[in-house]
Amino acid sequence: MNSLAKFAEGKLAELEAKSLRRILVPVQRTVPPFMLRNGREVISFSCNDYLNLSQHPATKAAAQAAIEAHGVGAAASRLVTGDHPVLGALEAKLAALKGTEAACLFGSGYLANLAIIPTLAGRGDLIVIDELAHACLFAGSKLSDARVMVFAHNDVAAASALLEQHRAGARHALLITDGVFSMDGDLAPIGELSDVCRLHDAWLMTDDAHGVGVLGEGRGSAALFPQARIALQMGTLSKAIGSYGGYVCAEASVVDLLKTRARPLIYSTALPPASAAAALAALEVIEEEPELRNRPVALARRFTARLGLPEAVSTIVPIIVGEADAALAASRGLEAQGFLVIAIRPPTVAAGTARLRIAFSAAHTEAMVDGLADAISALGLLR
Numbered sequence: 001m002n003s004l005a006k007f008a009e010g011k012l013a014e015l016e017a018k019s020l021r022r023i024l025v026p027v028q029r030t031v032p033p034f035m036l037r038n039g040r041e042v043i044s045f046s047c048n049d050y051l052n053l054s055q056h057p058a059t060k061a062a063a064q065a066a067i068e069a070h071g072v073g074a075a076a077s078r079l080v081t082g083d084h085p086v087l088g089a090l091e092a093k094l095a096a097l098k099g100t101e102a103a104c105l106f107g108s109g110y111l112a113n114l115a116i117i118p119t120l121a122g123r124g125d126l127i128v129i130d131e132l133a134h135a136c137l138f139a140g141s142k143l144s145d146a147r148v149m150v151f152a153h154n155d156v157a158a159a160s161a162l163l164e165q166h167r168a169g170a171r172h173a174l175l176i177t178d179g180v181f182s183m184d185g186d187l188a189p190i191g192e193l194s195d196v197c198r199l200h201d202a203w204l205m206t207d208d209a210h211g212v213g214v215l216g217e218g219r220g221s222a223a224l225f226p227q228a229r230i231a232l233q234m235g236t237l238s239k240a241i242g243s244y245g246g247y248v249c250a251e252a253s254v255v256d257l258l259k260t261r262a263r264p265l266i267y268s269t270a271l272p273p274a275s276a277a278a279a280l281a282a283l284e285v286i287e288e289e290p291e292l293r294n295r296p297v298a299l300a301r302r303f304t305a306r307l308g309l310p311e312a313v314s315t316i317v318p319i320i321v322g323e324a325d326a327a328l329a330a331s332r333g334l335e336a337q338g339f340l341v342i343a344i345r346p347p348t349v350a351a352g353t354a355r356l357r358i359a360f361s362a363a364h365t366e367a368m369v370d371g372l373a374d375a376i377s378a379l380g381l382l383r
């Protein structure tokens with residue numbers, strides 16, 4: 001065996017011993033929230049497609065029409081020949097939704113954060129970031145060469161202290177947080193963070209991957225903090241919007257700079273027109289159907305009430321289990337009862353906080369939610 005394969009085998013064995021090896025399990029999504037996994041039909045509580053718009057007739061029709069009209073791929077970077085008009089139309093729609101001057105699309109949410117952060121921050125700048133911010137926000141920060149300082153989760157005083165101490169020595173400062181935290185389901189104190197940023201001339205960036213479509217009348221977590229000034233509202237088209245791609249909403253000059261300088265926009269092929277067309281159709285559904293967009297969070301609240309947990313504030317409710325093997329066992333126990341709730345383990349979450357991450361969608365019925373709550377209760381995980 002060559003040394004590379006040997007290295008890989010050793011590494012995998014090491015991870016396996018710690019219950020940290022990850023395995024792909026093919027699924028077949030049937031009618032939401034059902035899917036086939038390991039040959040069995042289960043009710044998924046692990047999809048981020050909160051409004052089931054990946055399967056909506058309007059989004060499918062829009063994607064199909066775009067494929068017929070324009071083909072399946074964009075054929076080049078937007079700055080070459082890939083700038084199909086539907087991309088601009090989607091940017092205008094996103095900017096209107098978020099109340100900003102402009103928006104810029106990227107290949108995915110992950111790529112958006114690799115694009116935005118290094119374009120706007122570099123050597124000599126300061127990034128202050130929540131410890132539980134999404135992995136791609138850390139990846140973008142690292143790529144930027146700015147000085148990165150981490151503050152305790154949602155600790156406004158700690159963020160403020162970092163800026164107090166280090167802002168003067170930096171050219172620019174960027175404060176980065178998730179709007180809705182992806183593994184905890186809680187909200188960032190966006191209003192207070194905005195005040196801190198104003199005080200220290202720092203730019204606030206929120207990642208609203210889990211807020212758009214389902215919070216603030218579909219406009220996302222920022223809409224819950226109308227006084228806040230958020231310089232960069234980033235998000236994804238791949239969760240409640242049901243399609244694929246990432247975006248940022250900001251002032252026109254900021255968007256123009258990103259379109260001129262962001263490397264994942266310059267050197268990577270544009271989003272397929274069908275993905276953008278589907279997202280555009282999804283945003284129209286979100287706008288027109290308040291009952292649909294409010295349903296996932298309402299179901300999450302029903303669940304937390306039934307179990308006596310703190311009231312859900314988003315579509316995501318974590319049940320912290322502790323060790324990775326215990327979380328895996330809990331997940332297997334639920335799957336045997338027909339509920340798919342994937343265990344989330346380190347390094348996605350901190351060691352000792354492996355958990356069941358439950359995601360509620362508009363397609364769940366009240367009976368399904370109650371059934372899951374009772375099954376979790378019976379596992380004896382709640383102390």
Ligand SMILES: *Cc1c(COP(=O)(O)O)cnc(C)c1O
Nearest residue numbers: 108109110134182207209236238
């Ligand atoms: C899922 C997620 C992303 C990545 O978005 P993709 O479009 O799936 O690449 C970024 N940030 C957060 C907080 C996420 O949950």
